[in-house]
Amino acid sequence: MGGWAIVVHGGAGVDPRLPEERQAAAKRILARCLEIGAAALSAGAAAVDVVEMVVRELETDPFFNSGRGSALTARGTVEMEASIMDGRDRRCGAVSGITTVKNPITLARRVMDFSPHSCQAIHGAEECAVEQGVELLENDYFITDQNLAMLKLAKEANAILFDYRVAADTCGASAGAAMSFDTGIQMNGLPISVYAPETVGCVVVDSTGGCAAATSTGGLMNKKCGRIGDSPIIGAGTYACDVCAVSCTGEGEAIIRATLARDVAAVMEYKGLGLQAAIDYVIKERLDGGKAGIIAVGKDGEVGYGFNSNGMFRGCATEDGFMEVGIWE
Structure with a gap:
């Protein structure tokens, strides 16, 4: 294999009740992002520029849980997180607790390129955003009526509540009916109603x-303020090196414990596994009962993904003209 390749995801653990029109909308968004990335790669763009460009597009569309449309904290605010990593030299940038930055992934890129640090959070990250001249908006921009x-x-x-995209009127006539779907899954002792x-x-x-990777999220619906997930943690939600690039989605606490993204690269480097075999191995052996999804590319143009949840919004495209968008197995 060889040539450029791109894989995108919009989250793992899709609620089977998600209406068909919403599934179709998700696929259209992912396809559009693949086309944007493929056009840039065909024109010779660098991997790190393309991952930022594509994730910016996903952050701007309110369908998924990043940027505009982010899940809300218990206080009804947004606290967004993002990270980016350039595998050529393993430089990285990450931000957490962001409330006013239109595109958190771009701030993460600025942290990587223009600050002495790899990760900045909360007030310090917001101050960095002002210094770097990234676009700022009031918190209300990110909050949707559905959320x-x-x-x-x-x-x-x-x-x-994970699956914030299933509108209340599709879940039941009342709050009790809407929340009666019980997976039996808990996160640190709290029930998870729907995993997505x-x-x-x-x-x-x-x-x-x-190779390069980028990840962005609003976190969990009704999460405690100040909670930090896997997305801004290099090696957990995001990792890139000279072998591969990886982005993860799912139960952040389980992904952090597993250092999931780094483990994909590690088993390739130290066990000699191929890309897909490495993904399959860490999904099976490292999550300790947690639910997650992984997308990855290899240095020779391979693409791969895996998940142990109901589904994962994902799509991929390669230089030889292959393109695929899917949700379920």
Whole structure:
């Protein structure tokens, strides 16, 4: 194999009740992002530039859980997170606790390129955004009416609610009916009503063999303020090196414990596994009962993905003209 390749995801653990029109909308968004990335790669763009470009597109569309449309904290605010990594030299940038930055992934890129640090959070990250001149917006820009309704349901059920895209009127006539779907899954003792985080991510290998990864999220609906997930943690939600690039989605706490993204690269480097075999191995052996999804590319143009949840919004495209968008197995 060889040539450029791109894979995107819009979250793992899709609720089977998600209406067909919403599934179709998700596929259209992912296809559009693949086309944007493929056009840039065909024109010779570097992998790190393409992952930022594609994730910016996903952050701007309110369908997925990043940027505009981010899940809400227990206080009804957004606290966004993002990270980016360039595998050519393993430089990285990450931000957490962002409330006013239109595109958190671009701030993460600025942290990587223009600051002495790899990760900045909360007030320091917001100050960095001002210094770097990235676009800022009021918190209300990121909050949608649907998310406000779903936060209300989550509070009434005393649950962390993952699938905030299933509108209340498709779940049941009342909050109790909407939240009656019980997976039996818990996160640190709290019930998870529906498992579907919808973090977004992109991994790319460019025509020179350079790999890069980017991940962005609003986190969990009804999460405690100050909670940090896997998305801004290098090696957990995002990793890139000279072998591959990886972006993860799912139960952040389980992904952090597993250092999931780094483990894909590690078993390739130290066990000699191929890309897909490495993904399959870490999904099976490293999650300790947690639910997650992985997308990855290899330096030679391979693409791969895996998940142990109901489904994962994902799509891929390669230089030889192959393109695929899917949700279920």
